[in-house]
Amino acid sequence: MFYIKKKHKKVPIEDPIYTTCPMCGVEHEVDLTDVLTTGGDLYGTQVYCHRCSVERAKQHKGQEWAKQIIREGV
Template sequence: MFYVKEQLNDAMEVSVEINDENVYCRCPKCGCEVQVDLAEVFADGDIDLFSTAVLCSSCTEKMMGGKHFGCEQV
């Protein structure tokens, strides 16, 4: 199990399991929240969380010249 951990203050720490339903990012073009399937994003084997960005379906559609994709914004 992978999880994220954050120290909120001296007395409180929170940890959350990472799974296929709770990973999100912000679209680098418009800033909307996008749900991310890490297995799909890193399927090619190139894993770099720092420099990886995921576009929302609307921005992907615009970038691809109006072609519709099945992804949905969250």
């Protein structure tokens, strides 16, 4: 179990969990299970919002890859 400490008390981390997109700064929900099972960690992982994920896919992998992301709803 992961938890944070607030005023010397353990506070469980419960859904929904939010993060900030490192590209546009929008706050969005993130699934910690997905982050941790794909090799991420709680300290160094950044999760892009859906819009920025599509834009990055276009830039790095091309239009067809971005279309696949949109279809899968990643």
